[in-house]
Amino acid sequence: MSGFDKRVYSYEEAMAGIESGMTLVAGGFGLCGIPENLIAEVKRRGVKDLTVISNNCGVDGFGLGLLLEDKQIKRFYASYVGENALFEQQMLNDEIEVILTPQGTLAEKMRAGGAGIPAFYTATGYGTPIGEGKEVRVFNGRHYILEEAFHADFAIVKGWKADRYGNVVYRDTAQNFNPLAATCGKVTVVEVEEIVEPGELRPDQIHTPGIFVDRIIQGTFEKRIEKRTVREG
Amino acid sequence: MALTREQMAQRVAQELKDGFYVNLGIGIPTLVANYVPEGIDVMLQSENGLLGMGRFPTEDEVDPDMINAGKQTVTARPGAAIFDSAESFAMIRGGHVDLTVLGAFEVDQEGNIASWMVPGKLIKGMGGAMDLVAGAENIICTMTHASKHGESKLLEKCTLPLTGAGCINRVLTDLAYLEIEDGAFILKERAPGVSVEEIVEKTAGKLIVPDHVPEMTFD
Numbered sequence: 001m002s003g004f005d006k007r008v009y010s011y012e013e014a015m016a017g018i019e020s021g022m023t024l025v026a027g028g029f030g031l032c033g034i035p036e037n038l039i040a041e042v043k044r045r046g047v048k049d050l051t052v053i054s055n056n057c058g059v060d061g062f063g064l065g066l067l068l069e070d071k072q073i074k075r076f077y078a079s080y081v082g083e084n085a086l087f088e089q090q091m092l093n094d095e096i097e098v099i100l101t102p103q104g105t106l107a108e109k110m111r112a113g114g115a116g117i118p119a120f121y122t123a124t125g126y127g128t129p130i131g132e133g134k135e136v137r138v139f140n141g142r143h144y145i146l147e148e149a150f151h152a153d154f155a156i157v158k159g160w161k162a163d164r165y166g167n168v169v170y171r172d173t174a175q176n177f178n179p180l181a182a183t184c185g186k187v188t189v190v191e192v193e194e195i196v197e198p199g200e201l202r203p204d205q206i207h208t209p210g211i212f213v214d215r216i217i218q219g220t221f222e223k224r225i226e227k228r229t230v231r232e233g
Numbered sequence: 234m235a236l237t238r239e240q241m242a243q244r245v246a247q248e249l250k251d252g253f254y255v256n257l258g259i260g261i262p263t264l265v266a267n268y269v270p271e272g273i274d275v276m277l278q279s280e281n282g283l284l285g286m287g288r289f290p291t292e293d294e295v296d297p298d299m300i301n302a303g304k305q306t307v308t309a310r311p312g313a314a315i316f317d318s319a320e321s322f323a324m325i326r327g328g329h330v331d332l333t334v335l336g337a338f339e340v341d342q343e344g345n346i347a348s349w350m351v352p353g354k355l356i357k358g359m360g361g362a363m364d365l366v367a368g369a370e371n372i373i374c375t376m377t378h379a380s381k382h383g384e385s386k387l388l389e390k391c392t393l394p395l396t397g398a399g400c401i402n403r404v405l406t407d408l409a410y411l412e413i414e415d416g417a418f419i420l421k422e423r424a425p426g427v428s429v430e431e432i433v434e435k436t437a438g439k440l441i442v443p444d445h446v447p448e449m450t451f452d
Contacts, residue, residue: 032304080358102363103280103364104318104319104368106318108317129350143398172296173300176317223298226300228305229307232293
């Protein structure tokens with residue numbers, strides 16, 4: 001790595017520096033747009049006591065579900081964790097602390113963390129168990145709760161195409177949380193399907209500008225489908 | 234007769250207006266898309282980041298990068314837009330969605346809704362439901378009027394942990410269409426063949442019954 005060339009050529013190099021006890025934010029919604037090879041590398045390294053922030057926890061044996069097999073996750077922030085038997089088991093055994101976070105709040109906490117905003121007020125969750133113990137303020141007659149931003153040691157992100165400067169575009173709904181996760185990591189690692197020559201991506205169509213990105217790696221992806229639903233052709 | 238799931242979806246679809254942006258929850262709300270009245274164009278918002286959700290794909294069209302909020306493979310219709318999760322919830326929280334339809338376990342006369350957890354049962358998470366009920370001004374809640382054992386789900390006060398406080402003003406059950414105003418349910422329509430007495434009996438919250446309660450009509 002040097003200057004603006006953010007390319008790395010092995011997953012080992014891509015995740016260099018991750019340690020036990022760190023906080024990891026990951027893009028993806030269900031299994032769509034997950035950084036599947038970066039997750040596999042976190043598993044391979046065997047780091048433990050991770051705090052993980054992601055909308056879901058993959059499924060058994062794939063995606064973030066891989067990190068459950070060796071109990072690498074200590075605390076998990078997510079909006080929905082219903083697709084995963086191992087997760088349920090570890091939750092029931094108190095082996096993993098789960099902080100359920102409304103989906104929009106989860107996204108905004110990432111965005112705020114990356115944007116230098118320490119906290120924000122939202123009506124989401126007021127009057128529910130999510131609002132308990134949080135500061136409440138009234139604006140224009142409506143109640144809002146204070147939610148704090150996320151900051152992560154590592155952000156792991158799945159893009160479609162990138163250039164060596166770290167400019168990234170996402171494809172279809174595989175975008176989801178990825179551009180937000182990309183902004184709130186101290187070290188942001190993006191794996192993409194294709195690294196293209198600078199200039200190939202139109203500057204006005206970049207989703208994640210390279211300033212947010214530290215490392216780029218080109219990979220191959222399984223892209224497993226969680227709920228294949230089709231109509232008769 | 235209590236409404237079928239399809240009839241409930243059909244009744245909700247009567248509330249759609251041309252040019253509406255609509256978010257449909259999982260279950261009966263999803264079925265509403267099948268009954269959009271002719272001559273009306275609506276855009277379906279899927280909170281994972283898709284405005285203009287199309288039909289399910291054919292086998293050849295299946296694309297793992299293209300899913301809906303229920304994680305099913307979908308397509309995008311002409312005129313669709315795709316964006317990140319923060320922008321998606323800016324639409325939702327910011328009140329830009331014209332109509333939200335979602336299910337519930339319980340609703341009460343103050344407009345509180347409980348739809349995401351039952352203590353003692355495994356908690357899976359609220360997904361986007363709390364943001365949806367906090368952000369939308371126009372929500373229709375679809376649910377059965379009472380449990381299998383006849384216990385009302387339209388209550389004076391919700392017993393389950395809330396999804397949102399004071400945010401529901403319209404409820405469609407299998408027996409009736411009701412509005413919530415000033416701490417009471419107002420009976421607006423009844424399902425064909427369902428008596429006002431049955432609805433009164435199965436509504437635990439305060440219920441206002443106007444002199445005339447028309448039956449729902451279906452095309």
